[in-house]
Amino acid sequence: MTVERVIAQDIEASVREHQEHDAAGNSKFGFIVFLLSESVIFLSFFTGYIIYKTTTPDWYPLGVTGLETREPLINTMVLISSSFVIYVAERYLHDRKLWGFRLFLLATMIMGSYFLWGQAVEWRGLPFTHQSGLFGGTFYLLTGFHGLHVLTGVLLQLIMLVRSLIPGNYDNGYFGVEATSLFWHFVDVIWIVLYTLIYVWQ
Amino acid sequence: MTNLSLDPPISIVRGQPQPGAPDNWRRFFTFSTDHKVIGVQYIVTAFVFFLIGGILSMIMRGELITPEADLVDRTVYNALFTMHGSIMLFMWTFPVLVGLGNYLVPLMIGARDMAFPRLNAVSFWMIPVVGILMLASFLVPGGPSQSGWWAYPPVSLQNPTGNLINGQVLWILAVAISGVSSILGAVNFVTTIFRMRAPGMTWFRTPAFVWAVLAAQLIQLYGLPALTGGAVMLLLDLTLGTSFFAPERGGNPILYQHFFWFYSHPAVYVMVLPVFGIYSEILPVHARKPLFGYRVIAASSLLITVISAFVWVHHMFASATPGWMRMFFMVTTMLVAVPSGIKVFGWVATIWGGKIRFTTPMLFALGGISNWVFAGITGIFLGSVPIDIHVNNTYFVVGHFHYVLYGAIVMGIYAGIYHWFPKMTGRMYYEGLGKLHFALTYIGTALTFLPMHPAGLMGMPRRVASYDLEFAYWNVIASIGGFLLGLSTLPFLLNMVSSWIRGERVGNNPWRAYGLEWLTASPPSVENYEETPIVISGPYGYGGNKPLVEHAPNPDLTDFPESFTPQEQAS
Amino acid sequence: MLKLRAILILSIYAVLVTLASVWMAKQSYAWFPPEASAESKLLDDLFSLFTGLGTFIYLGVIGPFLYSLVFHRAAKYDLSDGPPIEGNKWLEIIWTAVPLVLVLTLSFVSYRTYDKMAVRGPMELVHLHLPNVVPAAYAEPFDSTPQQEIQQALETAPVEQIDVLAKQWAWVFHYPEADVTSTELHLPVDRRVKFSLRSQDVLHGFYIPAFRLKQDVVPNHAIDLELTPIKTGTYRLRDSMFSGTYFAANQADVVVQPYADYQQWLTTAATQAPTPAYNQAAYEYSRTGDRRTGNTKPKVAVRGWDTIPPAPPPMVNYAPKHEVNSPPA
Ligand code: HEA
Ligand code: HEA
Ligand code: CUA
Ligand SMILES: [Cu+2]
DSSP states (O other), rough: OHHHHHHHHHHHHHHHHHHHHHHHHHHHHHHHHHHHHHHHHHHHHHHHHHHHHHSSSSOTTOOOOOOOOOOHHHHHHHHHHHHHHHHHHHHHHHHHHHHHHHHHHHHHHHHHHHHHHHHHHHHHOOOOOOOOOHHHHHHHHHHHHHHHHHHHHHHHHHHHHTTSSSSSTTOOOOOHHHHHHHHHHHHHHHHHHHHHIIIIII | OOSSSOOOOOOOOOOOOOOTTTTTGGGGGEEEEEHHHHHHHHHHHHHHHHHHHHHHHHHHHHOOOOOOOSSSHHHHHHHHHHHHHHHIIIIIIIIHHHHHHHHHHHHHHHHOOSSOOOHHHHHHHHHHHHHHHHHHHHHHHHHTTTTTTOOOTGGGGTTTOOOOOOOHHHHHHHHHHHHHHHHHHHHHHHHHHOOOOOOOOOOOGGGGGHHHHHHHHHHHHHHHHHHHHHHHHHHHHHHHOSSOOGGGOOOHHHHHHHEEEEEEHHHHHHHHHHHHHHHHHHHHHHHHHHHHHHHHHHHHHHHHHHGGGGGGGGGGGTSSSSSSHHHHHHHHHHTTHHHHHHHHHEEEEEHHTTTTTHHHHHHHHHHHHHHHOOOOOOHHHHHHHHHHHTTTTTHHHHHHHHHHIIIIIIHHHHHHHHHHHHHHBBBOOHHHHHHHHHHHHHHHHHHTTHHHHHHHHHOOOOOOOSOGGGGHHHHHHHHHHHHHHHHHHHHHHHHHHHHHHHOOOOOOOTOOOOGGGGGGGGOOOOOOOOOOOOOOOOOOOOSSSSOOTTTTTTTTTTTTOGGGGGHHHOO | HHHHHHHHHHHHHHHHHHHHHHOOOOOOOGGGGGOOOHHHHHHHHHHHHHHHHHHHHHHHHHHHHHHHHHHHHHEEEEOOOOOOOOOHHHHHHHHHHHHHHHHHHHHHHHHHHHHHHOOOOOOOOSSSOOOSSSTTTTTOOOSHHHHHHHHHHHHSOOOEEEEEETTTEEEEEETTTTTTEESSEETTTTEEEEEEEEESSSSSEEGGGGTTTEEEEEBOEEEEEEEEEEEEEEEEEEEEOOOSTGGOOOOOEEEEEEEEHHHHHHHHHHHSSEEEOOOOOHHHHHTTTTTOOOOSTTTTTOOOOOOOOOOOOOSSSSSOHHHHHOOOO
16 A cells, blocks of 8 residues: 555545534435425426316316325325324434334334325226326326335335444434435425325316 | 745645556546546546537538438438437536536535535446437437437327337436436535535635536526426326327327426526636636626526526427417527626626737637627527527527537537646646647537528528528538538547646646635645635635635746746747 | 727727628528518518627627737736726626617517517417417507508408418318318418418428418417418428428428419319329338338438338329429429
């Protein structure tokens, strides 16, 4: 190893130390920027949906008169509540109470999975497909794209749960958990808009 | 004689050997997280694709030198301009500018790296994947996408081979990956610029280039997701039989155009803004005067970011847009002239009364600005609805945008590469070759793209492999010019390769320039700065006596390279 | 001393620039095809204005720029810096305000021209039902000739209605009153013509450079376009919106003729039985040979890929005579 390299590594180490406390702040800032950007995808899908819905003469495919709202409403309630549950989990972590954190995170995951399951059941029972005109296409596009995000959220939570088992993992901050929770709130807000557009506005 | 102090530069510990040392060049082929390595990776990769895109355009110009479609089949011609446009934009202009930004932004703001170095590397390595997908589409049955770089449905949904894997699908995938890479890059840039500026570097002490990069990357953040949304829907139409944009299934092809241009119009400013930044950095150095009206120039970049979100329909004046939309977007489009004008006038005032030296980067910057004014004015022509209704989709438009894309942007990129070449390599390029390169490029641009304007006014549509005889005259000139442009890249290549290997070694600041990046070694060490600089004044202190940073000197004269003695300069 | 020289040179330059701009504005009329419609006159005037102003702005910026490059170069051995001028508030305000005023003016003038053309164009595809920002056309009498021509054409004669069908890759014109179809567009001179544009497959662009008018043609959506031909002659109609493989060959002739001749043509054509018209795309496609063994057109050096087959040649009452294998006229 050359002298130069040793010096370089030395410097890198000290730099890293110096920047450590900034790094978490950067990550949070960056993640929020990312979510804002991500929301534009949904925004464009929503805009598309509104335009299609207001301009298409035969909106619903033959034999479809509207969407059942009862089960989706239950689903919605579960998803919205889970936002509070993950918040509680985060509080527990903040207070260094790992077991409470794990418990509530697990609860969030179960609620998220319930939502996905409910969505799957709904999809199976529907009398139309993604090829059933613009209604079918946008319905599956929006719910499917959102569902993918829910799935991602649950997977992130799983990772956080597993990581909480590593001793001392959250001693130097827990940006990962914050991000997961932020993401989950984001997925939630999107769903509220989506639910209003698709189920309420019929 | 000089207003600059002569203190020695901060001594820098070399964290890495000089480039050219045997264990050194290999790092450019690794998953490095050093922003400087990534910057060079971007630039070099992008340049390879510039050559590929350029070769495609050479074949196109070969086809167009005669009125008949006789060199290549019509399907091939359509694939050529589609891939030429796509490669030039997604594989050359975007990546090369991200590369320059990557290299320069952390240095200019006194940061040790980008905010997320690993993410940065991931963003870069997606680019070769995009390139491979694009090139691979030449090999699949049915050939590459043939629907133009807009991929407008229904043409883009027509799938002659019926295969699931076809050129159009690959194209959409490539564009989507390139989009993900750009969004991640944008998050990185925005975070870096917001949070990692050196102590004392307030917003109005931040170099104009950094402002411009910020403005451009903000556009990526709000615009790209819309394109991604549209691309996802197009892909679903193409593969799963949904009907979003397919008219025969009740879909609305015009909506795609809105999705597409909502991003792709602002995208042109993503490309031009960093180049504005390059001009703003280069002119003060080589005219030895502060950037005139620096604050408004910096702020006007953000103004462009905002306005450019509301002009996209000017690409659709002739499609099914109702009158009120045409009028509204005409006004917003023309408003872009205001922030653009602020910049142009500021640049002219910067060189006015300065001590101008015609170095290669300066020549390219000056040539680029003059082309930009021309192209901007033809842009205003296009913004006028009645005029656009005549010239839309003609060669007038092709002339307009090549004047920007080649005349202003590619020339600006060249300017930037020459200007920071000594910083990146520690060596100087060859002036003679540089000036030859400039002359060929400038003449070639005019010869190739000027004749496209009259051809367009006469009514020659774009994207045609054959055309009526009346247009032959202008096309022959354009083709000859095009070949000249192709040749013009050769002195550049020669210059870069040979100067990097054996160019004259110069000091850290051969231009005696202000700016944090010039206070560190050339090439900078891995960590950029031994200690974080503390900025105490604005970025363009020429002629004044204010030091830029605490405990450190102004640009020093001791490093002035032999070949750059003033005698040769003035010639 | 130095200042004086600059002011003197720049004043002279300003005069020269003005002259050059006027000259260019006049020159610009020569860059276009013949003015064959009333609308084209309106456009050419507008374009001339833009050219004049554009020249003025371009030279106005480039002049001081070049002046600086010539006179403000660093002398040999001169390593000093220029004066540390960082800006000037008034200059900056002026060069923000002037372009602002200029572009607002240009927008307004363009709006007036557009309004006078009264081409109709598409309605809102998205039915937003906003208040009509663009008021109904032809409301205001205006003294320029083209406007009068449009007016007159409107008042004196009923509007000629013509249906245009675009497809991959042919144009078919249908005259509903005489029930005539044709692949050549015949128009009466000095009469308002109203096209109803429809597409059978993909986007096309209805573009007649001599008329300076263009409108994309969108499937599932009939779009109206109005214009007034004012000059007899034969012009080209080109597909302007890329429509796939044989896009470049999707062209037709436009014959503007005196009303009597036009009527004559219609009556003659009505008696003709529909026959398949010559179609360049179909012709080229038929010669592509066996796709798998390659070679497309014998003349072409590089073979191509699979393409969407062209629609069969249109069956029309009238089609211009075409030499087989002749390039489009
Ligand atoms: C980076 C690239 C870039 C840039 C910066 C621009 C800048 C501008 N462009 Fe261009 N444009 C393209 C790239 C670019 N364009 C491309 C690629 C296309 C075609 C895409 C395709 O179809 O494939 C296109 C197409 C295009 C169209 C659509 C044409 C059509 O398809 O029918 C229009 C219409 O309005 C337009 C307008 C403008 C305007 C008004 C500006 C303005 O920003 C210009 C502003 C600048 C100035 C005006 C000069 C400086 C100002 C002054 C000196 C002040 C005084 C001036 C006045 C008062 C006028 N452009
Ligand atoms: C940054 C973007 C960019 C750049 C730099 C260029 C550069 C060039 N472009 Fe392109 N162009 C576009 C973006 C760009 N273009 C876009 C977006 C379109 C629209 C596509 C569409 O309609 O969908 C387009 C369309 C387009 C057309 C219209 C096609 C049509 O509508 O039918 C034409 C026609 O002449 C053309 C020509 C050229 C030429 C001659 C160059 C020259 O400047 C190129 C110079 C050549 C080189 C740089 C290559 C040099 C290399 C060699 C000579 C070999 C050396 C090789 C090795 C050492 C390996 N371009
Ligand atoms: Cu409603 Cu067109
Ligand atoms: Cu645009």
